[in-house]
Amino acid sequence: MISYKHEVFIEVARQLSFTKASQTLFISQSAISKQIQALEAFYKTGLFERKGNSIHLTPAGRLLYDRLLEARQLQQTLYQDMQALSQAFAPPLHMILGASTTISLYVLPRVLSAYLQQHPTLQLTLKNRNSENILKALLDHEIDLGVVEAASKANNITSTPFLTDEVIAVCSPTSPLKHQKLTIADLRHTPIALRETGSGTLAVVEQVLASHQIDLSELPVRVRLGGTEALKNFVRVDTAMAFLPRQAVAKELESGELIHLPIKDLQINRTFHFIQRRGTENQHALQDFIRFTKRFYAKPA
Incomplete structure (x- = not known):
């Protein structure tokens, strides 16, 4: 659905850094530059503006980024609907989690190992930041699901307690x-x-x-x-x-x-709470992970 070039663009746009995007995607900065140059050639316009050592989205880049986020949401909905009609359909899944330090280091490793054993095709990324920055990453669409130490009071965020x-x-x-x-x-x-x-x-x-x-x-x-x-x-x-x-x-x-x-x-x-952007509460992959984690920690020690 969303092409590889556009996935690379999304990551650079999120990070506003070719270096950070290369670290996240595990590809070289030169490879990222080639993908962005190909997109700029295709759209006949610049997508990033370089100012010294930093980059910023141009108006065209901002438009493309916003539309790609909408497309990604539609893609997730499509996969979910197709799975409901065909159990044989197994879409590629990539889940990006963000968790505060305590949770990343001492709570999630065991449950992630157990979950990946049941979902071997899942590509999972865990970002470790403090709670304040996890909320920001969620609002910026940098992560799909956050795990923090307190419920969020933001109007566009839902919280689910679990531990x-x-x-x-x-x-x-x-x-x-x-x-x-x-x-x-x-x-x-x-x-x-x-x-x-x-x-x-x-x-x-x-x-x-x-x-x-x-x-x-x-x-x-x-x-x-x-x-x-x-x-x-x-x-x-x-x-x-x-x-x-x-x-x-x-x-x-x-x-x-x-x-x-x-x-x-x-x-x-x-x-500890799971936090999600409003509108993603029914995404199958996220809800499945939340249910699995709550069951995992509900088991007797």
């Missing part, structure tokens, strides 16, 4: 904090390391602390780090504490590399 997780306070076994019995009020005087702005983990910590009249600006923040692994590695060698998902530190807690710091009367739970 509850706990965020806990941890510190290094060499930190003097491990001997203290902390209260919520003590957090105002306790050195802490936090995730970056836009992190779903940070957002739920901020929300729960606010319910106890604690503002993040009141905390003695030693450092802010991008990503769960960076924060985990920092707190392992520092004296500060950090709030991290229990799933992310399970191995470190078991090995003794990190210590759980219970804080009196403080419980931080959050629910």
Whole structure:
């Protein structure tokens, strides 16, 4: 249906970068340039405008991009309708997922492996970003389905809950904090390391602390780090504490590399959600993956 040249164009238009598109598509930048040049020759107009080291869509490029997104949606609907009429029809499937760091690293790998065993012809891409950027990627049609730490309040997004997780306070076994019995009020005087702005983990910590009249600006923040692994590695060698998902530190807690710091009367739970653009709720492939994932985690451990 949509030609390979147009698929390449869609990716370049999404990323606004030949380099990033080549990394996503696993082809060389020169190969991408040839495909774009062929399209520009076919349409007799430029599709991208080069400004220094960046590129932008021309009016013709924007028109082509918007129409191709509509065509892709129609193609998905056609495949779904044809499958309903002919069970022998097996269309090529390519699903692009986006998930926040915790989910990408600690929740999805097992379920993706199990799902791909049942759907060996599926081409699946997983993009790992913080929750704020996953929502943006979904709205920009860069991904088909997002998995984040909280339901979205955007009007054109639907959210489906599927798994509850706990965020806990941890510190290094060499930190003097491990001997203290902390209260919520003590957090105002306790050195802490936090995730970056836009992190779903940070957002739920901020929300729960606010319910106890604690503002993040009141905390003695030693450092802010991008990503769960960076924060985990920092707190392992520092004296500060950090709030991290229990799933992310399970191995470190078991090995003794990190210590759980219970804080009196403080419980931080959050629910992971699938997020979709409105209008895609009935797409068979997306709903099948959502149902499979919910069943997978509903099974007894």
